[in-house]
Each structure stands twice: as C-alpha cells, then as structure tokens.
Amino acid sequence: MGLNDQMSPQEWWRHAVTYQVYPRSFADGNGDGVGDLPGITSRLPYLADLGVDAIWISPFYTSPQADHGYDVADYCDIDPLFGSLDDADALIARAHELGLKVIVDLVPNHTSSEHEWFQAALAAGPGSPERDRYIFRDAKPDGSLPNNWMSVFGGPAWTQAPDGQYYLHLFDSSQPDLNWRNPEVGDMFVEVLRFWLDRGVDGFRVDVAHGLFKEESLRDQVVEAGKTASSDARDAADVPMVERTVRDEPMWDQPEVHDVYRRWHEVLAKYDGDRMFVAEAWTQTPESMAAYIRPGEFSQAFNFAWLLAGWSAEEFAAVITGTMDAVGLVGGSPTWVLSNHDVVRHVTRYGGGAVGLARAKAATLTMLALPGSAYLYQGEELGLPEVDVADEDRQDPFFIRTGEGGRDGCRVPIPWSGTAAPYGFGPGTGQPWLPQPADWAPITVEAETGDDSSTLEFYRAALAVRRTFAATAGDDVEVLDLGADVVAFRRGPVTAVLNCGATPVPLPEGRVLIASGPVDGTLPADTAVWLG
Incomplete structure (x- = not known):
C-alpha cells in the first residue's frame, strides 16, 4: 500500500x-x-x-x-x-x-565535514564535480561574504576553504550544506x-x-x-x-x-x-x-x-x-x-x-x-x-x-x-x-x-x-466556548477541557476519564480533564 x-x-x-x-x-x-x-x-x-x-x-x-x-x-x-x-x-x-x-x-x-564527499570537494578545488555536491561560492567583488545569511548556531553561515572559496553551512561549520540541485x-x-x-x-x-x-x-x-x-x-x-x-x-x-x-x-x-x-x-x-x-x-x-x-x-x-x-x-x-x-x-x-x-x-x-x-x-x-x-x-x-x-x-x-x-x-x-x-x-x-x-x-x-478511543473517535474536533481562559473541545465520545486561567471553572457534564490533577465538580487552574 x-x-x-x-x-x-x-x-x-x-x-x-x-x-x-x-x-x-x-x-x-x-x-x-x-x-x-x-x-x-x-x-x-x-x-x-x-x-x-x-x-x-x-x-x-x-x-x-x-x-x-x-x-x-x-x-x-x-x-x-x-x-x-x-x-x-x-x-x-x-x-x-x-x-x-x-x-x-x-x-x-x-553532511559532516569529515564525509568522504566533502573531503573530496576540498581536495578537488573550485569548479570541480566534487565541489558541486556542496554549495561553494567566491567572495563578493569587495571581498565580503557571498551573502548575509546567518548560521542557526550563531555567526555567518559561510566558512572559507583553504583555497579561498567559501562554503555554506546553515548550522555548524563542520556541517556543510549539500547542493540538492546536483x-x-x-x-x-x-x-x-x-x-x-x-x-x-x-x-x-x-x-x-x-x-x-x-x-x-x-x-x-x-x-x-x-x-x-x-x-x-x-x-x-x-x-x-x-x-x-x-x-x-x-x-x-x-x-x-x-x-x-x-x-x-x-x-x-x-x-x-x-x-x-x-x-x-x-x-x-x-x-x-x-x-x-x-x-x-x-x-x-x-x-x-x-x-x-x-x-x-x-x-x-x-x-x-x-x-x-x-x-x-x-x-x-x-x-x-x-x-x-x-x-x-x-x-x-x-x-x-x-x-x-x-x-x-x-x-x-x-x-x-x-x-x-x-x-x-x-x-x-x-x-x-x-x-x-x-x-x-x-x-x-x-x-x-x-x-x-x-x-x-x-x-x-x-x-x-x-x-x-x-x-x-x-x-x-x-x-x-x-x-x-x-x-x-x-x-x-x-x-x-x-x-x-x-x-x-x-x-x-x-x-x-x-x-480506547484514539483510532475510533474520528478526526473531527468541535471547539467549545467555556470562557476566555479555557480550551475545550469534543472529539467523538471524549470532551477535553484545559483551564489556563488562575481560578477554577465549572466542568461540563460527563464522567471523568482521567485528569492531570484533582478535580471535584470544578476544574482547578493549570489542570486538564477528559470527560466521557
């Protein structure tokens, strides 16, 4: 299938x-x-x-x-x-x-900079098929980096290879980005x-x-x-x-x-x-x-x-x-x-x-x-x-x-x-x-x-x-309005209620299936419950 x-x-x-x-x-x-x-x-x-x-x-x-x-x-x-x-x-x-x-x-x-492909790219030099597996670029005419992109891990997303070209790494310099156009x-x-x-x-x-x-x-x-x-x-x-x-x-x-x-x-x-x-x-x-x-x-x-x-x-x-x-x-x-x-x-x-x-x-x-x-x-x-x-x-x-x-x-x-x-x-x-x-x-x-x-x-x-219900309750969710500080929805036979507010709120009708904390007629702050 x-x-x-x-x-x-x-x-x-x-x-x-x-x-x-x-x-x-x-x-x-x-x-x-x-x-x-x-x-x-x-x-x-x-x-x-x-x-x-x-x-x-x-x-x-x-x-x-x-x-x-x-x-x-x-x-x-x-x-x-x-x-x-x-x-x-x-x-x-x-x-x-x-x-x-x-x-x-x-x-x-x-990949890692120690992957055999990247090591081959460094050895082969600019313009080579090996280097084309990654994203290498020359500096701009003024000598600045190829663009202004930043690494997720901080600092520029470009590191200079020994021959002067730069390679792109959106993460660490030891993680060169692959060229998926190859x-x-x-x-x-x-x-x-x-x-x-x-x-x-x-x-x-x-x-x-x-x-x-x-x-x-x-x-x-x-x-x-x-x-x-x-x-x-x-x-x-x-x-x-x-x-x-x-x-x-x-x-x-x-x-x-x-x-x-x-x-x-x-x-x-x-x-x-x-x-x-x-x-x-x-x-x-x-x-x-x-x-x-x-x-x-x-x-x-x-x-x-x-x-x-x-x-x-x-x-x-x-x-x-x-x-x-x-x-x-x-x-x-x-x-x-x-x-x-x-x-x-x-x-x-x-x-x-x-x-x-x-x-x-x-x-x-x-x-x-x-x-x-x-x-x-x-x-x-x-x-x-x-x-x-x-x-x-x-x-x-x-x-x-x-x-x-x-x-x-x-x-x-x-x-x-x-x-x-x-x-x-x-x-x-x-x-x-x-x-x-x-x-x-x-x-x-x-x-x-x-x-x-x-x-x-x-x-x-x-x-x-x-x-008991995950595979049979269906994928439809009915959002319920129980107040500005409350998230509530009904899915099949189960009603879920979450109180994000600072004070208890009334609970809808239903049998408590499980709660994240004590409940007794009302739902305390920072607590959720499933009702069936």
Whole structure:
C-alpha cells in the first residue's frame, strides 16, 4: 500500500504515540557514560509498558560528534560510540517483538565535514564535480561574504576553504550544506533510504526537511530595519503566535523540496508494512506545514505551532483550529509535540517547579486527546525539568559558537534508579557525559513506578485511556466556548477541557476519564480533564 494517496485509519502512524530516544542520554550499555544501542535495547520493555507505539531514535551514524550525530560521516554505518550494525539489527528485532515500530533519523540537509564527499570537494578545488555536491561560492567583488545569511548556531553561515572559496553551512561549520540541485545528492539518499528499509525500519524522521534547496540566486535575506539576518524559524518563538508575521527566508522552504519527497514517497511505497516518514519542517504557517503532507509526500510533519504556543488558552485554541483547518485542506494527519532535543523542556517553559509541572501535565493531556499522532521526548514522562548545565560542562555547538544558551539542558541523561548519579543510566559510576542534578532521586523511573501521584504513572494511565478511543473517535474536533481562559473541545465520545486561567471553572457534564490533577465538580487552574 502507498502512503497518503491511499490513507486508511488502520495505518499505524496515523494515531500513534511515538517516543523520541536521544541515544547519548537514554541508556548506557557499556558503562562509558554515553548512551548506546545495546542500552536502548535493554530498556525497550519499559517503553512497551509505558504504552507508546513507536520509538524515534536520533542519529547513531558514524560521526565525529561535533553536533552529537547530526554531522554524519557515513549514513550506512553505526558510530562505534553507539555500537555496531549488528546492535542496530538486534534493536530493531527486539522492538518488533515488543510491538514497537522503529523510526530512525535522516539528516539530508548537510553532511559532516569529515564525509568522504566533502573531503573530496576540498581536495578537488573550485569548479570541480566534487565541489558541486556542496554549495561553494567566491567572495563578493569587495571581498565580503557571498551573502548575509546567518548560521542557526550563531555567526555567518559561510566558512572559507583553504583555497579561498567559501562554503555554506546553515548550522555548524563542520556541517556543510549539500547542493540538492546536483542529482548525485538525491540518488545517494535514495540508496540510504533503501539500506535502512531493507534492515526493517518502519520510518524516518527527516531533519531540517524544509532546508535542502535554497533560492538558486543565493540572494541576501531581506532584513527588517534595526534587526539582523537570521536563518532559524525558531527565533520567532518569543513572539505570541497570534502576532507572528511571515519573514523573508530564501534559505528555507523552497518549492523544489517537494520534488524530493515525492520521489522518496515512491521508494517507501514499494515496501510493505506502511512505512512512513515525518518532516522536521520549521515552517512559518500551518498552511506551509500542511504542504509537506499533501498526497504523495510526507506521511506527517511535526506541528511546532503547538510547541511554540505560550501558556494561553487563546494560543492553544488558535493552534488547534489552524492546524485542523490546514491539514484538512490536504487530507493530512496532524501531529502534536511539546518537547524534543532542541528546545527547553516544557515543565520549565511553563514556569518550572510545581506550577510548571502541573501545566506540563495539563498540556500533555490536552494534546493526547487531539486527532492524529503525538510525539513524546524521553524523560518528559518523569516530569524532568530543564537542567542548568554549568558552562564548563556544556557541549552544544550553539553554546561553543556563541557562548550563550544551547540545548544541553534538555539532553541530560535520564535517571532510572538509585539515589545518586548516574542513577542507573549505566553500569559505570559517577557522572555521565552531561552531569545529572543531585536532587533527581525522587524522579527516577524506579522511584515513580507504582506511585499513583507520580508523573510516570499519570503518563501510563493517560496512554492507556487514549488507546480506547484514539483510532475510533474520528478526526473531527468541535471547539467549545467555556470562557476566555479555557480550551475545550469534543472529539467523538471524549470532551477535553484545559483551564489556563488562575481560578477554577465549572466542568461540563460527563464522567471523568482521567485528569492531570484533582478535580471535584470544578476544574482547578493549570489542570486538564477528559470527560466521557
């Protein structure tokens, strides 16, 4: 069966809950302080018991690890840090035994600077076929950079090669962007897809899916007066969603990318078992996001509008209606996500402490009631907050390039058991690759298991209830007006209500199926409930 052109409610991914595994930080099988594939395999029964349907594993390919695997040197082998191809095969087989689908990460926008293609490009020089696989340009006549584009990781998006030409990297300088106008690039990635499909993976999460093609002229980005050039759609995250405007982005979301995904769709459609792919596409509007899931393209695209929304009933409601309207135009399937390896954990985004945790659970419960699929990030089921990693321990290239922020705080290895680091993360002793806080003993998997008041048991209960209606409740959502501070909607037999306000609100009629906190006739602040 094909993908979107013959969509059926029975396709596993349409209503799946997928759990993101960040390999370095999930489970360490050999005690070196870094997570690996055997560690993941050993913890798969935990994920099956949690109640998820699939796992998405961030990159584990051969890599110098300048960006922790998103700088790929060989797409068809495993970095020794994480194990071997045999370990990957064992992981896939064990996951399938447990009823879990396996989605792997694909990084097609750029390679590592250590990839054999880039090394050949540097050696071959300007004008060569090898150099044409990447985006090399001469300086402008005045000696300035080829254009004003900025790296997502800070600083200019151009680095000078030894012979004087510049190469484009929208991320780190060790991640040169590929030239997707060269047919060799597309052919190579089709072979990569087949390599992993033949090994049994069920799908791909496509990194920077809105990248790949840039405007052919490589013109300067038009920048609003008083501002600097930017190449990251997430820079708008601090602007309320209802106030955002479309920016000039000649480096993102070009129409040619869709030709790539139509070709990939044809590759996946030749394999049995409803193979799928999901786009990481930081597009600017729900409509532009929906373009990626038109018939014959992606199965799904991450809906970052939900993640970027503030703690606001108005914003949440706008995301729900905007998303459903947009995917409805193309007959697509929506996705919902609150955290991943690139953003501040939502417990902390929503205020931190008890308030942040209450809001995080409430937003998660609301998300899980919506049609389509949900993506969870490892450790959120424990209520993990963002960690304030000391500067001397940070390893994110964004921090290394800018001296600011970075993503290490959401990537600290998760705690499994015990009262001190490494909290059962692996057989070793002491701190893992990123230090764990000293106060995590109460929020390990071991400590939360069996505690009905814990975040872990809340997630298990919510996922169990969700299974009773997710595939049968339909995709229609009726938004209800229960007040300015309340998000409420009805989907089939379930009514979901979220109170974003500061005071309790009356509950509609119905039997409580599950709530994110205590409810008794009214719905307290920062709480959500499902009614049946």
